[in-house]
Amino acid sequence: MEKGKGVMGSGRRWAVDFSDNSTAPFSRDIPNPLGFTRASVDQDDSTVSRQKKDAESNWKAQKAWEVAQAPFKNLLMMGFMMWMAGNTVHLFSIGITFSALWQPISALQGVGKVFEPYKDSKVELLGPKLLFIALYLGGLALGVWKLNTLGLLPTHASDWVSSLPPAQEVEYSGGGIPL
């Protein structure tokens, strides 16, 4: 997944696209060759291309929902791992907890990129995105809860008073057995 992201992302400075684009429409930002007007061609194939587009956007929406639901499995997996790790602080449980915290955070940071391939004017991405975010937030909450059960969150009074200096006494008294 990471590798794929790298290729698709802005890792490359330039690219020469050798694929045949003769049938597909160019994107808007490339100027048309001289003496060529797109409108006539578009009108010619409008019905065909619209059908094609609809199919594509349907497919994209379906894919987006799939992607959005993917973290659920992950969540179950994480829960199981946490249950296995137990409630004592040691290497394994700390590792699990921190990965459980790190994974949602990094995923939430890259939420736009995950849904970029499915970006389309016709596709409604808000629903899948929300589901995706909610699931990962759930994962995060699970991680925080785990952190708390490990006793690593300052939620008790003891966490705040453990370095409280003793109170000063106003009076002072000395003495003892005479020398």
Place this chain on the structure above:
Amino acid sequence: MAIRSFFIPFLLFVLCFCSSLSPVLSLYEDQVGLMDWHQQYIGKVKQAVFSTQKTGRRRVIVSTEENVIASLDLRHGEIFWRHLLGSNDVINGIDIGLGKYVITLSSGGSILRSWNLPDGQMVWESFLQGPKHSKSLLLVPTNLKIEKDNVIVVFSNGRLHAVSCIDGEVLWKKDFEAESFEAQQVIQPSGSDLIYVVGFSASSQFKMYQINARNGELLKHESATFSSGFLREVSLVSSEMVVALDSTGSILLAISFQNGEISFQETPISNLVEDSSGPAVIIPLSVPGIFVIKTNSVTIFIKVIGKGKFEVVEKTNHETAVSNALPISEGQQAFALVQHAGSEIHLAVKLAHDWDDNLLKESIKMDQQRGIPHKVFINNYIRTDRSHGFRLLIVMEDHSLLLLQQGAVVWSREDGLASIIDVTASELPLERDGVSVAKVEHNLFEWLKGHMLKLKGTLMLASPKDVAAIQSMRIKSSEKSKMTRDHNGFRKLLIVLTRAGKLFALHTGDGRVVWSHLLHKSEACQSPIGLNLYQWQVPHHHALDENPSVLVISRCGPSSDAPGVLSFVDTYTGKELNSLSLIHAVVQVIPLPYTDSTEQRLHLLVDSDKHAHLYPKTSEALSIFKHEFSNIYWYSVEDHNGIIKGHALKCMCIGEVVDEFCFDTRDLWSVVFPSESEKIIATVPRKLNEVVHTQAKVIADQDVMYKYISRNILFVATVAPKCSGGIGSVTPEESWLVAYLIDTVTGRILHRVTHHGARGPVHAVFSENWVVYHYFNLRAHRYEMSVIEIYDQSRADNKDVWKLVFGKHNLTSPISLFSRPEVITKSQSYFFTHSVKAIAVTSTAKGITSEQLLIGTIGDQVLALDKRFLDPRRSVNPTQAEKEEGIIPLTDSLPIIPQSYITHALRVEGLRGIITVPAKLESTTLVFAHGVDLFFTQLAPSRTYDSLTEDFSYALLLITIVALVAAIIVTWRLSERKELQDKWR
């Protein structure tokens, strides 16, 4: 990316591995002497006997005021062997019998022991009983034999014993029926079988008994009365004559008892010395023909010429010590006298019958800080030209012991350090230019050699000789004995006050004496008795240019209302900055928790009339004091009548002289213990300079308990008055011990607990919010230790997290002790195997590190015991959460782990006190144990968590870092190449 994801778990793993190691406190064999040092002393010498036979090593046998018998090497002053007798087994006399046994008489003349001279093994021991208590006299005649058995003659407990030198069997004994007879001398004229016992009876009667040495038969008994009585001391001038003084100290009496006839010859001292003033005292000596008397500060040597005729041979104003006579050749006896004159001492060895002729006359430069000579012992040797040479063993005022020979000090021992009465610590100067630093640099070759040796040691190629060389190099490392402050605060000065009134500064690195200072004598006070040491000025924030100083409180005489003397001594140089002779006595010294702008601590001195005097006497101190006037209280413990009283300051003293630094006090409260059922035997306050990190104690399940931390709590232990006798004097039913925790400001008893069937002695230590005390349980026939922890219940409901997060609580605001605290206590008791001489607790700079109890055991060792073993929350089956917290399952007795003796194989003979000083490094505390011996070490109760240990492998760390860097570079290169290939694909 790959490296990072590997490295973090690796680090975590290493951390976990380190923390899971169980704490090991013991040392490895090669660590002995790296941080600790041990010094052996003997104390002030009372009596010395030389053993300089041709065969065997030359040695001197000494008995001391610390009840030590020791055999010292005459060449170097080292201890061959040493025995410390118990504190109630005071040595009365020593001598050498048959040239191979050391005979000691001790315990008021009731125990006679014989020790093997070469190795100090005890040969035999005899108990000599008698009808009454009396002076003890030991006489080991060289040529008195009964049936081929050498005889020791002992007069003790009103009875004369003849004891066999071989096996300690009592050959005969003779009681002296006269009730009030007090023997002064036992005389055995050489070459005869007679023993003379002379003494006084009923203050005005002189008695002489002549006894057959073979069977103890009384041959003659004479008595004569002298109407005006006698002073007790006599001087033996010949085998048939003693010299005594009459009861007014103005008439000399020559008492001769030749042939059993007693005759007196009176000579008024005024006839001999024209300007004599005041009563004289006779100095007990045995020099034939010469005796010494002392009037005021004048020492007078008087020679006996003929029968009862005296002649003054010398008068001197100098302090003089005279030795007993030493037979040097046929009929000749020599003696030594040592005079103190300014920075020199004059030695003279004279023949007894010829005053004017000196066998030896020398002057030796003497350190002023050693004071005057107190005692001198003489010994002779034959030079190669068959003339007599002399060596003198001198005991000085500061209890040091010196051997003088051929006009030079051969060796000296600082035996004053055997009787330390108070200790405090001082910082060393900061390292900066111009401060003398111990020489660190040595030449390159030595340096290279040292490193080669170390390398060999690391690679395990070193031979045993090399290992020893490496070890001695580590121990002598100049780093630890530098005269400047170090980053970790391990190097400090220990300022100790000895019974002789001398201050010593010991370096914590190697225990050497940096400076010493004998307390200043003034006109007003001839012999100040040092009492206590206080830190007077500890500059650390302001006034950094000033040197720190200590305050020495001394008293001008033995009675408690004698005027006090204050001395201020600079701890860097040992110079006395100032000395004040007070007009009032010093009964209590209260260091106040306030300092002035030069960081001089304010002290309140209470005199015997309960007036409080403020020091330093400056207006600034007075204004600080006035500001806190109503908050200062003091308490006094009157242990003889069982009352603890609290006092407050009232107003300025009312008297003829206006003294604005003197304050009247009034009684506030008193706690009276019923005298028929309770007697105070121990009171322990908290240490003034103890630092407590936190007031909260986190227990299992993140719960909090608030400690009741107050500087003003006093632990008091009382026992049934019947218990003051020895063990076995009381049944468990009529014996009890009551422990109190008393608030010393208000007099409120915070806690009281009774231990039935328990008795003293009680040793206790008070720190933070707990007290641990040690006593004897008569029912269980075992020693016990109890712990009381005290918690503040009124703070217990401060558990709202949000209030704590935003600081909306009043847990750290100042509190008054007059607001009634609600305290709860938790306590627990455990059996403990040892009886205890002293208990202390480790103290660290911030008070974060967990504490250890330092227990001075009866075997003169110091045992470190984790405070976790004395936790009242221990239970037989702790829950999982409690186990996680570190609570140890309860056992009936405290474990003694052999590895936790911090003195490892050494013994601190005669252990009296343990002092802990925090180092700057939080994990570490410095421990100083003193008795007859001194011992110092560093201790890390929770291991050195804040610094790398000495055996940390820096090489391994470097190799690891280099390997990691190399791996990073290689993988980076590889990944770059791969990426490039990917791009070209």
